[in-house]
Amino acid sequence: MSDTLVATDRLTTLMARGADFLGSKVAILCGAMSWVSERNLVSAVSNAGGFGLIACGAMTPELLDKEIAATKALAKAPFGVNLITMHPMIFDLIEVCNRHDVGHIVLAGGLPPRGSIEAIKANGAKVICFAPALALAKKLHRSGVDALVIEGMEAGGHIGPVATSVLAQEILPELANELPIFVAGGIGHGEAIAAYLEMGAAGVQLGTRFACATESIAHPNFKKAFFRASARDATASVQVDPRLPVIPVRALKNAGTEAFTAKQREVAQLLDEGKVDMGEAQLQIEHYWAGALRRAVIDGDVDGGSLMAGQSVGMVTKEEPVAEIIDTLMAEARTALERRGR
Numbered sequence: 001m002s003d004t005l006v007a008t009d010r011l012t013t014l015m016a017r018g019a020d021f022l023g024s025k026v027a028i029l030c031g032a033m034s035w036v037s038e039r040n041l042v043s044a045v046s047n048a049g050g051f052g053l054i055a056c057g058a059m060t061p062e063l064l065d066k067e068i069a070a071t072k073a074l075a076k077a078p079f080g081v082n083l084i085t086m087h088p089m090i091f092d093l094i095e096v097c098n099r100h101d102v103g104h105i106v107l108a109g110g111l112p113p114r115g116s117i118e119a120i121k122a123n124g125a126k127v128i129c130f131a132p133a134l135a136l137a138k139k140l141h142r143s144g145v146d147a148l149v150i151e152g153m154e155a156g157g158h159i160g161p162v163a164t165s166v167l168a169q170e171i172l173p174e175l176a177n178e179l180p181i182f183v184a185g186g187i188g189h190g191e192a193i194a195a196y197l198e199m200g201a202a203g204v205q206l207g208t209r210f211a212c213a214t215e216s217i218a219h220p221n222f223k224k225a226f227f228r229a230s231a232r233d234a235t236a237s238v239q240v241d242p243r244l245p246v247i248p249v250r251a252l253k254n255a256g257t258e259a260f261t262a263k264q265r266e267v268a269q270l271l272d273e274g275k276v277d278m279g280e281a282q283l284q285i286e287h288y289w290a291g292a293l294r295r296a297v298i299d300g301d302v303d304g305g306s307l308m309a310g311q312s313v314g315m316v317t318k319e320e321p322v323a324e325i326i327d328t329l330m331a332e333a334r335t336a337l338e339r340r341g342r
């Protein structure tokens with residue numbers, strides 16, 4: 001057997017568990033990206049053999065219902081839905097997914113609210129959660145979660161404090177045999193996919209690399225900003241007030257990132273004056289991000305909007321169809337395995 005065939009088989013073998021779990025051809029998820037991960041990108045990813053996820057974000061149940069129906073009409077393969085745990089109508093959103101028989105639901109943005117895992121599993125769907133630390137990964141496993149995503153701080157959007165490589169070393173050896181684990185954050189090349197699979201990952205999740213795909217509805221200005229940027233331009237937001245815990249967001253530096261600092265000061269002052277409580281303060285911050293991301297993705301305001309992007313943005317250099325991105329990543333992973341096999 002030639003080296004290439006051996007490596008192809010090895011890649012297929014390493015991805016088999018993740019692909020089986022997702023019902024996809026390859027174990028590559030396109031992470032949900034608010035405003036970006038809608039019917040066009042999601043169906044394109046699933047049709048190309050990966051696994052697309054609708055980003056529900058702040059959508060109402062009615063809007064999510066329409067988006068799932070529209071995606072179903074375009075997709076010839078399974079896709080999932082990503083729900084934010086702090087959404088005030090989370091149980092209605094789960095109900096919408098169940099009505100559509102969505103097979104996989106990702107719960108993002110914090111620990112799943114009581115009863116949510118059961119509500120999803122009651123319909124036979126699989127629950128995937130983010131595990132930001134080993135202890136939480138174990139806890140989620142005990143709670144009946146079917147798979148985990150471990151996402152490091154290299155990623156675009158809301159991030160935790162720990163690097164992908166460290167989470168992978170801490171969590172994969174302990175839990176990879178127990179449930180499928182998908183690694184996310186900072187992956188832009190198939191070499192890294194091969195490495196995480198060899199460490200025990202069932203598959204990977206990428207966001208930044210897919211944001212500028214031909215099928216992505218992101219504004220041309222948004223895409224151009226990604227093509228120009230290098231890894232060091234994707235910086236994490238800073239917390240200005242110790243009393244106001246703000247989840248850091250990784251985005252390309254622009255006037256919008258400065259405006260966020262001012263927004264935090266404004267909300268901190270409202271807290272001081274007793275005009276808002278902590279919950280409301282945090283909600284205002286999250287609404288700020290959602291609005292700013294929309295301005296950049298949909299309106300193309302790349303100065304005032306939020307250009308959420310991971311450090312892998314330096315590896316995004318041109319607009320390509322999703323199928324080409326997946327083929328390239330797979331070919332790179334195959335070459336890496338082939339080289340290691342010698």
Ligand SMILES: Cc1cc2nc3c(=O)[nH]c(=O)nc-3n(C[C@H](O)[C@H](O)[C@H](O)COP(=O)(O)O)c2cc1C
Binds near residue numbers: 082186206309
């Ligand atoms: C523009 C953008 C928006 C995102 N929005 C969300 C979101 O709404 N929900 C979520 O769980 N993750 C979100 N993410 C994270 C991605 O789903 C994915 O996990 C991450 O991009 C993976 O890391 P990478 O950017 O290094 O590929 C977003 C990422 C980006 C770049």
